[in-house]
Amino acid sequence: MAKVAILGYGTVGSGVYDVLTKNSARVSTSAGEAIEIKYVLDLRDFPGQPVEKVLVHDYEKIVSDPEVSVVVEVMGGLKPSYDFVKRALEAGKSVCTSNKALVAEYGPELLKTAAEHNVLFLFEAAVGGGIPIIRPLRDCLSADRIDRIAGILNGTTNYILTRMEREGSTYGEMLKDAQSLGYAERDPSADVDGWDACRKIAILASIVTGKQVRYQDVPTEGIAQITREDMRYAAEWDMKIKLIAAADFADDGVSCHVAPTMLGRDSQLYYVDDVINGVHVHGDQVGNLLFTGAGAGKYPTASAVACDVVECVRSAGLPKRNLSFAGKAALVPEDETTTAAFIRLPEESLEEARKCLPVLKEIHGVKPGEAGIAVSAVKVGDLKAAAEKLKTVKVLRMA
Ligand code: HSE
Numbered sequence: 001m002a003k004v005a006i007l008g009y010g011t012v013g014s015g016v017y018d019v020l021t022k023n024s025a026r027v028s029t030s031a032g033e034a035i036e037i038k039y040v041l042d043l044r045d046f047p048g049q050p051v052e053k054v055l056v057h058d059y060e061k062i063v064s065d066p067e068v069s070v071v072v073e074v075m076g077g078l079k080p081s082y083d084f085v086k087r088a089l090e091a092g093k094s095v096c097t098s099n100k101a102l103v104a105e106y107g108p109e110l111l112k113t114a115a116e117h118n119v120l121f122l123f124e125a126a127v128g129g130g131i132p133i134i135r136p137l138r139d140c141l142s143a144d145r146i147d148r149i150a151g152i153l154n155g156t157t158n159y160i161l162t163r164m165e166r167e168g169s170t171y172g173e174m175l176k177d178a179q180s181l182g183y184a185e186r187d188p189s190a191d192v193d194g195w196d197a198c199r200k201i202a203i204l205a206s207i208v209t210g211k212q213v214r215y216q217d218v219p220t221e222g223i224a225q226i227t228r229e230d231m232r233y234a235a236e237w238d239m240k241i242k243l244i245a246a247a248d249f250a251d252d253g254v255s256c257h258v259a260p261t262m263l264g265r266d267s268q269l270y271y272v273d274d275v276i277n278g279v280h281v282h283g284d285q286v287g288n289l290l291f292t293g294a295g296a297g298k299y300p301t302a303s304a305v306a307c308d309v310v311e312c313v314r315s316a317g318l319p320k321r322n323l324s325f326a327g328k329a330a331l332v333p334e335d336e337t338t339t340a341a342f343i344r345l346p347e348e349s350l351e352e353a354r355k356c357l358p359v360l361k362e363i364h365g366v367k368p369g370e371a372g373i374a375v376s377a378v379k380v381g382d383l384k385a386a387a388e389k390l391k392t393v394k395v396l397r398m399a
Pocket residue numbers: 153154155156157183191196295296
């Protein structure tokens with residue numbers, strides 16, 4: 001019987017408790033032995049609830065118990081999560097976490113600690129919630145050269161943009177709505193400013209390169225500047241605006257960014273709406289793949305964490321297959337990367353735009369006095385310079 005401790009009995013923690021309990025038959029068949037939740041750590045009490053029997057308030061009890069072989073960290077944040085996780089690994093316990101902030105900040109170090117102690121540090125739920133994406137990149141695609149990952153990695157912003165597009169409403173109105181439904185936090189900046197998606201793409205890019213892609217180095221733009229007019233322009237071309245987190249892998253380095261992007265129906269991500277997440281992966285042998293599903297939520301996230309627990313238990317006594325983010329990945333400076341773009345600009349700048357940019361198509365009449373143009377791939381640095389010269393109203397990436 002494998003003994004597990006869960007740190008945190010919030011939404012995800014109680015979900016992991018439920019999955020391991022409700023699906024115990026399936027879980028033990030997959031793991032090769034039964035799994036017992038020996039402890040749940042939380043500051044609160046849960047009188048009358050089944051979890052009460054295993055509830056503890058003191059982490060020392062867990063970390064010093066040699067029977068506990070797997071620790072599930074689902075508290076979120078960095079403090080005290082980092083200390084708890086580090087100590088669990090050093091004590092010879094495998095750790096499964098859904099905490100993307102922890103992985104983005106301390107992933108390289110924690111993976112190294114896990115390898116040194118022959119235990120696992122797994123984090124399937126940290127990117128895409130319930131969508132299997134880390135394991136496919138690690139295992140199923142390990143013989144492919146991955147050229148590109150592009151994803152809708154944040155459900156809150158996808159929900160807001162989808163509603164804006166469908167209803168012609170403003171960003172502010174839809175943010176309030178997302179908050180009232182519990183999708184967006186009271187302080188929504190991690191989602192709407194793109195930082196959540198940024199951490200997730202940095203983790204995925206680190207997995208592909210085997211080196212750390214620092215999230216702090218990923219150019220990141222959120223959705224707060226997206227307006228109803230932008231949506232109307234997109235609709236005129238039968239396109240949508242999505243918050244895309246992308247990483248391109250080439251011999252000279254990784255290009256990574258998070259930005260609102262105009263997509264057409266030829267993109268598989270065009271069809272990923274509402275709070276759903278989607279990750280498009282292109283491998284040189286397998287071609288295009290799309291992983292899609294619930295990127296957050298109690299049970300989808302718990303499903304991914306519980307699967308990590310199963311892997312930890314199944315690997316008892318075997319050499320451990322941890323990922324490794326050793327050293328820093330070379331990032332191509334954003335200005336050197338290329339992108340197609342949609343540009344809103346004053347009508348009087350149009351003549352100049354036609355001379356200095358590869359204009360593919362134009363649109364007039366969406367807003368008096370201005371035009372919209374689509375340009376084919378240009379260097380981001382040149383785009384920025386042109387935008388300044390043309391006094392543009394808005395520049396968005398296009399895919
Ligand atoms: N806040 C995230 C989202 C979920 O909206 O997708 C957790 O990663």
